[in-house]
Amino acid sequence: MESAPQRPTEFRYRERAGRGSQRAIRSLARALGFDPTPSEALVEAFESAYFKGDPLADAHVRTCMAKGGLHAARASLDGALSRGVEPDTSPELTALLDDVRRAPAWLDRARVERGARVFRRYGSSVFRFAGTITLGGYLESSVAKPLALAGGYMGQAARQRFLETASFWIEVSEPGGLEEGAAGYLTALRVRLLHATVRARLDGHREWNREAWGVPISEGDALLTLLGGSIAPGLGLSLLGFRTSRAEIEDLLHFWRYVGHLMGARFAPFPETVEDALRVSYVAALKGSATAGDDGRALCRAYVEAFAPPEDAGVLPRLEHGLHRGMTRLFLPPSVYRAQALPPAGLWPLLPLAPFPFVFAAETLRRRSRALDALADAVARRERRAWLAHHLGGRGAAFRPNESLTR
Secondary structure (H helix, E strand, O other): OOOOOOOOOOOHHHHHHHHHHHHHHHHHHHHOOOOOOOOOOHHHHHHHOOOOOOOHHHHHHHHHHHHOOOHHHHHHHHHHHHHHOOOOOOHHHHHHHHHHHHHOOOOOHHOOOOOHHHHHHOOOOOHHHHHHHHHHHOOHHHHHHHHHHHHOOOOOHHHHHHHHHHHHHHHHHHOOOOOOOOOOHHHHHHHHHHHHHHHHHHOOOOOOOOHOOOOOOHHHHHHHHHHOOOHHHHHHHHHHHOOHHHHHHHHHHHHHHHHHOOOOOOOOOOOOHHHHHHHHHHHHHHHHHOOOOHHHEEEEHHOOOOOOOOOOOOOOHHHHHEEEEEHHHHOOHHHHHHHOOOOOOOOOHHHHHHOOOOOOOOHHHHHHHHHHHHHHHHHHHHHHHHHHHHHHOOOOOOOOOOOOOOO
């Protein structure tokens, strides 16, 4: 007899989906040609995903903790990546590396490359967009608590961590970036290990409520991160003038599915179509309990102020900060903006919209010419690297956990 799937107590989809307002919304959507109602199997898979971490990376980290510390996990991974598996490589690390080198049956590398090309075409706009929509997740304790306790996204550290995330986005989406040994491939594995390290520190922590939230940095929250890089910008960035076709969005989904695979996030059934992704997004929109409180609000404030310039700053740093705040106000739902107690943004939300005619025109021309499409790709790649280099100021992206928890 099969056991019932595990359900975090703060996963509230079933309760909210049964309300009259949601039944009316689904009826209207069906009348317009799309039914957002997910299958029971999808809801159960989403619920149980909150109790799934990353068994292979977690086993490697536990082995290293038993032998002398978490830093050994990163050092041994780096050694195996640079020198290969050696006789003294642990069975756990060997299993992890064997796993990522084994291509999944569903993988289509041509689609991965097409999806990466779509993602990088958004330039640095997608960094601000993806950072912004994450703030809605900070209402949830399963998302906010690991970040608050690990400390990487709090206070002055928020800017550096955001830039490290942008570096990750760049590396995985460069041409060939996910081929074995490429920069994106290596970065994905290092971030995977970072997540396993945080999970090892937090699972069992006195402030972690496993019954309510599942495991730290779960497969469930990882799924939402992957959708945040695919269906979300594919639809949302049309507001800035980008023209992403259905086929391109589905290539984005395939690209991020493979990124997730390398990082140990193996949710099944992963959405393959726009409709599939929208159904998962519908469940995600209704499932939350919004219990993160002050931790979530502190994370949001740190993000919004990450690019705040000093008093004597010139025009360009102030415009960058304004653009950052404007994107936050533009793409966060008003209810989330209020719940997170974010400051008024004034007229800054108009700034991201200002280039719309030029972006739309460039996108239209790109779609009609392979040469212009190649030029647009080259320009976007240069722009985002220049943006990152400017803000990192010569520093690199470390992808290392903080030495200690904040409490």
